[in-house]
Amino acid sequence: xxxxxxxxxxxxxxxxxxxxxxxxxxxxxxxxxxxxxxxxxxxxxxxxxxxxxxxxxxxxxxxxxxxxxxxxxxxxxxxxxxxxxxxxxxxxxxxxxxxxxxxxxxxxxxxx
Numbered sequence: 661x662x663x664x665x666x667x668x669x670x671x672x673x674x675x676x677x678x679x680x681x682x683x684x685x686x687x688x689x690x691x692x693x694x695x696x697x698x699x700x701x702x703x704x705x706x707x708x709x710x711x712x713x714x715x716x717x718x719x720x721x722x723x724x725x726x727x728x729x730x731x732x733x734x735x736x737x738x739x740x741x742x743x744x745x746x747x748x749x750x751x752x753x754x755x756x757x758x759x760x761x762x763x764x765x766x767x768x769x770x771x772x
Contacts, residue, residue: 661699673748674698675709676737679719680745683736686710710735718744 678684678692686707693701713719718741725731737745760766 667698667701670752671701671705672709672713673745673752675706675713676718676741676745676748679735679737680742683734685724685732685734689735713741717741 674693674696675689678689684692686703689710690701690703690706693706710719710721714721714735717738719735720738721733721735723731724734
């Protein structure tokens, strides 16, 4: 299980990455995060994040009528959101490289 403080640092970028693959709605994002191994991320965490992303111009939203249920709010990246995702990826890989250089985290430690 990923500690909540660590998750907070990567959740926005992770949601942007999911939206970079497809337009989708909040509950499906929660399901995707679980499938990718993030553990249980509450909808009450994801929906406020999506609202902040929308207000910040990183995602756009539209309502789609449901065939057998209520309408859903679908989210997609904007150009600004794609730029933010690229910046997140670069920062993430830079941090990952730094952590793997620490004693006990590098490849030479994997065999132990």
